[in-house]
Amino acid sequence: MTAQKPTEMTTEERYALVRSVGEECIQEEELLNLITKKPNIRCYDGFEPSGRMHIAQGVFKAVNVNKCTQSGCEFVFWVADWFALMNDKMCGELEKIRIVGQYLIEVWKAAGMNMEKVIFLWSSDEITRNANSYWKTVLDIGRRNTIARIKKCCTIMGKQEGTLTAAQILYPLMQCADIFFLKADICQLGLDQRKVNMLAREYCDLIGRKLKPVILSHHMLSGLKEGQPKMSKSDPDSAIFMEDTREDVERKIRHAYCPRLRQKKAEVPEDGAPVSSEEKNPVLDYFQHVIYSRPAASTTINGTLYKTYEELEEAFVDGTITEELLKDALALELNALLEPVRHHFACDPHAAELLEKVKSFRKGGQAPPLTDIGPFEQSETPLAVVWLPAVIKLSVNIAVAISDAVKAFLEQHSDGEVVLLLPEWTAFSCGEVTGEEKNINAALELNLALLQATYLRKEGVRVVRQSQLILDNPNDYWVAAINAGRRNMLQYLGDVCGEFKTAGDLVAALMYVADVAMLKATHIISASHERGYHEVVKEFFDGRVTAIPTREGTVPPLHRPEALVAGADDVLFLDDTDMDTRRKIKKAYCAPNEAANPVLSIAAWLLRERGTLTVERAVENGGNVAYTSEAQLRDDAQSGALHPADLKAAVTKPLLEVCAVSKTVLSSAEGKKLSQTLRQTEKTLSRRSK
Missing domain, CATH: 3.40.50.620 (HUPs)
Known part of the structure; x- marks a missing residue:
């Protein structure tokens, strides 16, 4: 019987033929609408090259594809070689996985699949060529979904929750992204892929997209033995x-x-x-x-x-x-x-x-133990990486802690270099600064300019944008991230890094490892909020990467020591105006006879940095004093010989000098533009919190 051409078939006939492919269709009215109104319908299925093809994947799939193409649809096969890598197939070797994929395509040709309207796309090639759009979609899906939601999809890999590696959380995120990356109208996969396909429809709701992919799920052929709900390649x-x-x-x-x-x-x-x-x-x-x-x-x-x-x-x-x-x-x-x-x-x-x-390949054994992954090259000379926090306002405390760590590293390693990484993609994955790229970039750019103008030395420091680091070599970057995920169980990462609010937070943890691998770093400068992530980095590199913890608290919150939460006026920021600084220091807690005195801590830091701290006061109050000894400064402040008001005045003057430098940055055309963006960002966050 000669197959009818699409032009010879009625809409009802085309619908019936396509619908016959699926045991379940979500939603049938959407499928009919597609066939009625859309001239070029794209169906999609993905397959993971894993060595053997059973008859359902071979003959049954060929029949279903032919039905779709006969109805006028284009059928795209996503050859998921990267997914096979994540699942440790073919000894975890990408080249072997690609050969298996080529073999499976030959099987389909021989099984009678009409290749006229069939396209095979290799995930590793397509993702590498379109890394920016693809990975941004993966990260966006991750940041909008909890770990618990993504775990529900992990049955697509046959994995139970307690045995999941971190890489296997990436799998559903990538498979969901595939649907949008390929511009698929119909997801024509097995019923066992239902949850991840539903994730794609839910994602449409999250981003306000009306046109959702239709899920046309084919039957899962049962195993030949009694009680086997489906076939198993292992049997x-x-x-x-x-x-x-x-x-x-x-x-x-x-x-x-x-x-x-x-x-x-x-x-x-x-x-x-x-x-x-x-x-x-x-x-x-x-x-x-x-x-x-x-x-x-x-x-x-x-x-x-x-x-x-x-x-x-x-x-x-x-x-x-x-x-x-x-x-x-x-x-x-x-x-x-x-x-x-x-x-x-x-x-x-x-x-x-x-x-x-x-x-x-089947005789070659299993993938290498997770502990054997690597090795990664490292710089021949000392190279430290430090991540600039993606925050609307960078505190002076963090700025000083980073700058001091950078200075100490370069003084210790005369041939060393520090990379200051601007983590735009990590911030996007975690939803920082509203999660909008424009706002994230504004925060990083402005804080970078302020940090460089105030406390951070420029010699020996190279600024690298994470986006460029990734896009210069996306394949190696994400293979490194995947390998980090393969090596770490999901539960372990949660224990070390703290509870992940979203799947995007988990991906960010893997990206820290990839950052270090791509930069070939020998050291990492570790701020307190990143310590968990950096533990993962150290373990992944088996101790070959040294962590340098920053010393925070040099410029402490200005409230009483026993207060648990800092208010808006309790923290000094790089973008503070003269008025902000004067007001904050004036209100700061500064009781005499107490060791825990935030103003005294700031005074001691300024003395160490400048070599002297001058207190100006009337002659009848003791006259001016130029402190060169931190011990003497502390003794006088705690004994009451140095009045709190005089100490505050002494601290305010050098801080205002820094404000003048910051003002130069903020009053520039670019500074004004970035500041305006961040003011709008603060308003957005304020509205969200209500």
Whole structure:
């Protein structure tokens, strides 16, 4: 029977043919609307090259693809070689994974898939070429979803929650991003992919997108043994594989579970995973979804032609067809379907070579232990990386802590260098500064300018934007992040880094490792809010990366020591005006006879930095004093010899000098522009908090 062309089919016929592909459709009215109104419909499926192809993935998939393309759809296969890498397939070697992918494509060609409107795209190639848009989508999906939501999708890898690595949380994020990256109208995957496809529809709601991908989920073929809800590549006798010999097929079908029961339509559970049932007959399942899934299919048993599956099932249930005859007929039909594949791999030199390579890979064992991943190159000379915090206002305390650590490192390593990394993508992944790129960039750019103008030395410091670091070599960057995820269990990262609010926070933890790997850093300067992430870095590099903790508290909050929360006027910021600084120091807690005195701490720091701190006062109050000894300064302040008002005045003067420098930055055209953006950002955050 000659297949009809799309132009010869009515809308109803096209809809019926496409709909016949799926056991479940979400939503049918959306599918009909697509077929009615959209001229170029794109269907998508992804496959992970993992060594063997069972008959459902081979013949059943070829039939479904042909139905879609006959209806006028384009079918895109996403060859998920990076996903296979995350799942430790083919010893975790990308080149072997690609060869397996090429082999599987050859199988489909031989199985009768019409390639005229079929496109194969390799994820590693496409992602690398379009790294900016692809990974931004992955990060955006991650930051908008909790870890708990993403865990629900992890059944797509057959992983249970307690055994998840951090990399396996990346898998659903990437698969969800694939749908939008490929501009797919229809997700034509198995029912077991239901949760991640639903994640894509939920993401549309989160971003306000009206046109959602239609989910057209095909049936999951059951395993051949009793109680096997689906086939398993780890159990060769649970399924028919595309490379099975005639004898293999006959033996497996002969031993298949085959109860003489009328088959019931199974309810689809929320996760789409098939449910084990003693009533399920895999022999009939194969007939219904492999043999009779083809247009105008029929089978002959003991001289009787059965034109529909329903006729066949009825004849078996009522005893007209014996179990032996049913199985013999199925084996005959399956071998007829597999014969062109066998012939292709026997006669085509390229196909035969691919098959031999794939077979050799199976003997190569498992992926290397997670502890053996690497090694990564490191700089021959000392190189430290420090991450600039993505905050609207950078406190003087953090600015000084970073600057002091940088200074100490460069003084200790005369041939060393410090990279100040602007982590735009990490901030985006964590939803910092509203999560909007414009606002994140404004915060980083303005705080960088203020830091460089005030406390940070310029010699020996190189500024690197994380976006450029990633886009210069996206493949290696994300392979490093994935490898960090492969090595670390999800639960361990949560214990070390603290509870992740979103999946984006988890991805950020892996990005710290990738940053260090790509920069070839030997040291990391570690601020207190990053200590957990940096523990992951140190462990990943097996102690070859040294962490330098920053000394924070030099410029402490200005409130009473026992106060737990700092108010707006309790913290000095780099962008404070003269008025801000005067007001904050005037209100600061500064009791005499107390060691825990924030103004005294600031005074001591200024003395260390400048070598002297001058207190100006009337002669009758003791006259001017130029302190050069921190001990003397502290003694006088705590004894009451130095009045709090005089101490505050002494501290205010040098701080105002810094304000003058900051004002130069803030009053420039660029400074005004960035400041305006951040003022709007603060208003946005204020509205969100209400």
